Amino acid sequence: MSAPEKTGFDAQVHFRVPSDFMPLVHYAARRQGMTTSSFVRSTLHKELERLGVSYATAEQAA
Numbered sequence: 001m002s003a004p005e006k007t008g009f010d011a012q013v014h015f016r017v018p019s020d021f022m023p024l025v026h027y028a029a030r031r032q033g034m035t036t037s038s039f040v041r042s043t044l045h046k047e048l049e050r051l052g053v054s055y056a057t058a059e060q061a062a
Helices: 022-031 036-050 055-061
Strands: none
Touching: 022 036
């Protein structure tokens, strides 16, 4: 049996935020013409890059 093909969506993250936070996220995403999911992913990627973390550094740490 072969390993399942990676789709890019092999993991899920769930977290809680205050109820007044998500409307801000939805609004910011709409202003950028993005879905909320894409906006959160993009924002996290930008912050990780700012902190000097990349896929390469994450693989080295694993």
